[in-house]
Each structure stands twice: as structure tokens, then as C-alpha cells.
Amino acid sequence: MDDSRRRLPAVDDVLTHPLLASQVTRLGRGFVKSWVRDVLDTLRDCPPPVPLSAAELAATVHQGLPTAPVSMRPVINATGVIIHTNLGRAPLSAAAREAMVVAGGATDVELDLHSGKRGPRGQATIKALEEAVGLDVAAHVVNNGAGGIMLACFALASGGNVVISRGEMVEIGDGFRIPELMTATGVELREVGTTNRTHLRDYEHAVDDATGFIIKVHPSNFQVEGFTSGVSIGQLANSFSVPIVADIGSGLLRPHPRLPQEPDARSVLRQGADLVVASGDKLLGGPQAGVLIGQESLITRLRRHPLARAVRVDKFTLAALEATVLGPPTPVAQALQTPVEDLRERAERIASAVGGALGVQASVGAVGGGGAPGVELESVALVLPADLAHPLRTGTPAVMGRVSGGDLLIDLLAVAPDQDEHLIEAVRTVLDGHP
Numbered sequence: 001m002d003d004s005r006r007r008l009p010a011v012d013d014v015l016t017h018p019l020l021a022s023q024v025t026r027l028g029r030g031f032v033k034s035w036v037r038d039v040l041d042t043l044r045d046c047p048p049p050v051p052l053s054a055a056e057l058a059a060t061v062h063q064g065l066p067t068a069p070v071s072m073r074p075v076i077n078a079t080g081v082i083i084h085t086n087l088g089r090a091p092l093s094a095a096a097r098e099a100m101v102v103a104g105g106a107t108d109v110e111l112d113l114h115s116g117k118r119g120p121r122g123q124a125t126i127k128a129l130e131e132a133v134g135l136d137v138a139a140h141v142v143n144n145g146a147g148g149i150m151l152a153c154f155a156l157a158s159g160g161n162v163v164i165s166r167g168e169m170v171e172i173g174d175g176f177r178i179p180e181l182m183t184a185t186g187v188e189l190r191e192v193g194t195t196n197r198t199h200l201r202d203y204e205h206a207v208d209d210a211t212g213f214i215i216k217v218h219p220s221n222f223q224v225e226g227f228t229s230g231v232s233i234g235q236l237a238n239s240f241s242v243p244i245v246a247d248i249g250s251g252l253l254r255p256h257p258r259l260p261q262e263p264d265a266r267s268v269l270r271q272g273a274d275l276v277v278a279s280g281d282k283l284l285g286g287p288q289a290g291v292l293i294g295q296e297s298l299i300t301r302l303r304r305h306p307l308a309r310a311v312r313v314d315k316f317t318l319a320a321l322e323a324t325v326l327g328p329p330t331p332v333a334q335a336l337q338t339p340v341e342d343l344r345e346r347a348e349r350i351a352s353a354v355g356g357a358l359g360v361q362a363s364v365g366a367v368g369g370g371g372a373p374g375v376e377l378e379s380v381a382l383v384l385p386a387d388l389a390h391p392l393r394t395g396t397p398a399v400m401g402r403v404s405g406g407d408l409l410i411d412l413l414a415v416a417p418d419q420d421e422h423l424i425e426a427v428r429t430v431l432d433g434h435p
């Protein structure tokens with residue numbers, strides 16, 4: 001190793017430098033220390049010369065420290081994928097973030113301030129969901145969609161079976177599969193039909209006295225085309241007295257005009273589903289949560305099951321979900337309704353502000369793992385040299401674009417307009433350092 005790098009100061013010499021005193025107070029000693037260690041580790045891998053004095057290093061550390069003691073870094077989503085799983089799915093609205101700040105202190109989440117006694121937890125959030133769907137239904141919220149399916153299996157089918165079409169045996173992502181999740185609860189899974197075709201008679205052969213429910217799983221991340229057929233929720237509801245549970249995945253509460261093929265809770269319940277399970281952080285545009293909406297008697301069984309406590313949501317989720325349902329349009333909703341002309345205008349303004357861009361071009365975005373597979377959304381992207389992808393990802397703020405055909409596309413579909421200035425700054429910074 002180069003000599004100069006071996007002579008880097010010790011972590012504690014940088015940490016105790018007066019320049020960092022206020023940062024240690026603000027962010028905590030443990031956090032600043034880990035940051036100093038990371039900076040020193042990076043410098044050991046850098047070509048010489050490297051800054052050597054504790055003062056110079058303290059200044060470098062000071063400059064890079066984030067606003068909160070958390071190593072998760074904000075990323076501008078320029079991928080063109082609105083709900084990007086690796087970027088944490090739906091970004092919250094400013095209103096929902098504000099709601100989470102309120103929830104951070106002591107709150108009346110489980111207290112009735114009038115009587116001074118214990119109150120029902122999360123009631124306003126539940127009511128917001130029930131009213132948004134607008135039918136005579138009840139709601140319950142759990143940790144995530146998978147938690148909702150798990151709770152339904154335990155509370156409605158324990159010791160019995162659940163019937164599912166082979167065309168709906170979905171892998172959600174990261175190797176997790178809905179059928180495996182269900183069998184892990186101990187229920188017997190009765191697969192019916194084939195990958196491409198399932199008929200009513202297939203269900204008729206499988207449903208018996210031990211059937212807890214029939215589940216319909218929405219293929220939210222793939223499409224089967226060609227010689228296919230399935231049995232609709234309405235047909236199942238008309239043919240069987242067991243509950244029909246619909247895992248709709250995306251979490252739309254009502255139909256979305258731009259996504260006519262995407263199921264929503266209201267329509268699916270009206271078609272005859274008894275219980276709908278959905279995620280909070282996909283098209284609903286809220287925090288990670290599992291939203292269960294349906295017949296009051298079923299929801300009561302879910303709420304009273306002992307495992308309901310194990311998948312209970314925290315006050316942050318309750319707060320953010322209420323703000324998502326009742327508050328201003330979410331970033332996801334806004335991205336879905338932005339006219340492409342607006343995106344083009346913004347892209348051209350950004351291109352001229354940064355200089356050095358290779359141009360602006362039409363692009364095709366997607367809803368993402370959260371739903372609407374195969375739906376192509378018209379978008380516009382700024383074109384940059386592909387070798388800027390890495391510096392942009394590791395810059396501040398980090399920008400995640402999409403490399404395509406040898407170019408780096410900075411797609412504006414999922415970029416909120418109030419992020420444009422940050423995007424310009426980030427691109428300018430890397431272009432300045434670009435030969």
C-alpha cells in the first residue's frame with residue numbers, strides 16, 4: 001500500500017476534531033464514527049495523494065454527512081418504473097411523510113382523549129379505507145400483503161384447505177411464492193386446473209366441507225397470453241358458498257382510468273369477492289402495509305385471531321396510510337396522470353440547464369412490480385453517456401437511471417417535478433467531472 005495512505009489518522013482523531021463536535025451532538029457519536037470509518041476505508045482504496053490531516057478529513061466527513069443518522073440514502077428514481085421494488089416501492093406524499101413525523105411522538109393512537117380511556121387502535125385509518133371503497137364493508141390493516149394472506153389462512157382455513165388455480169401460483173419476487181406462503185401456515189393447498197386454463201368444474205371437484213376459502217390471485221407481475229381461460233370471481237361467488245378471497249396485489253381502492261385492466265377493491269367486492277387483500281405500497285401509493293377489506297364477519301375473525309397481533313402495524317403506518325387515502329394525490333397517482341407533453345417540457349428544460357446532455361428522447365415507462373404488467377406508459381428521457389450511470393448512482397443526491405442501447409436514460413416518468421432542481425444539480429456535478 002502507498003505510504004501516504006498508511007499514514008491516515010486514526011478514526012478517533014478525526015471523530016474528536018472540533019469541526020465535527022456539533023455533528024456528533026446532532027447525529028450521535030455512533031453514527032458519525034461509522035461515517036468516519038467509511039470515509040477512511042474509501043480513502044485507503046483511492047489512488048494517492050489523499051488528504052492526510054485530521055482537520056482535512058473532518059472537513060470531508062462534515063461535507064458528506066446526511067441530515068439524519070440513517071445510512072439509507074435518498075434516490076431520484078429516473079428508471080421510468082413508477083413502483084420500483086429496489087427503491088422501496090411507492091414514495092410517500094409529502095403529506096404522508098408529515099403524518100409520520102406526527103406519529104413519531106406520543107400520540108392518541110390507542111387512547112380516547114375524551115374519556116381518557118383506552119381507545120380502538122387505528123380507527124381513523126380503517127374508516128378512511130372503508131369509506132374510500134364505499135360499500136358496506138369492514139377493513140383491517142396488517143404488516144404487508146403477504147401478512148394479510150397468512151392471517152387469512154390461519155383465521156379462515158386452519159385445519160382445512162384453500163383452493164387455487166394453477167394459473168395463479170405467483171412468485172412475488174426475491175424467491176417468495178404465494179402458494180408456499182400459504183402451505184407454510186399448515187393449510188392444505190388444493191391446486192386446480194392448468195397453467196393456462198382452469199374451469200368451473202375444476203373448482204367443483206376440489207371444494208368440500210373442509211375448504212376455508214377459494215383464493216383468486218392477481219398475476220400482478222406477468223401475463224399469460226394465447227389459449228387461456230379462467231373462472232371469474234363472479235362465477236365463483238355464484239357457484240360456491242365458501243368465501244372467495246381476492247389477492248389483488250396492487251391495492252387500487254377504486255378503478256383507475258389509465259389502468260383499466262388492473263383490479264381494484266371496490267369492483268372486485270362488487271363482483272362477489274368476500275375479502276380483498278392488497279398491498280399499501282404499490283398503486284395505492286402509501287406505506288408498506290397489507291390492506292384487508294371485506295365482509296364484516298370475516299374481518300372480525302381476522303382481527304380476533306391471536307396472530308393478528310404478530311402482523312399488527314405500527315403507528316407510523318397507520319398515520320401514513322390515513323394521509324395516503326384521505327390526503328392529496330400520491331406521487332404514484334401524479335406520475336400516472338402526468339401528460340407526456342409536461343414530461344417533454346421538463347426534460348428539455350433540464351437538458352438546457354445541464355448542458356452536455358446528448359438529447360431528449362421519447363421513452364416507455366412502466367408501473368412496475370406493483371401492478372399493470374405489460375402496460376406501457378408514454379414518457380420522455382434525457383439522454384446521457386452510459387458511463388455516467390455509476391457516478392450518478394453514487395452522487396448526492398443519488399440518481400438511478402436506465403441504461404439502454406448504450407445510453408443512460410434519465411426517465412422523468414417517476415421523477416416528481418419538485419425533484420427537477422436536485423436532478424439538474426446532480427447531473428451538472430457529474431458532467432463537470434466528466435472528460
Ligand SMILES: *Cc1c(COP(=O)(O)O)cnc(C)c1O
Pocket residue numbers: 144145146147170172178217218219220221247248249250278279280289290370
Ligand atoms: C405484491 C403482491 C403480494 C405481496 O404483497 P406484499 O405487500 O409485498 O407482501 C401478494 N400478491 C400479489 C398478487 C402481489 O402483487
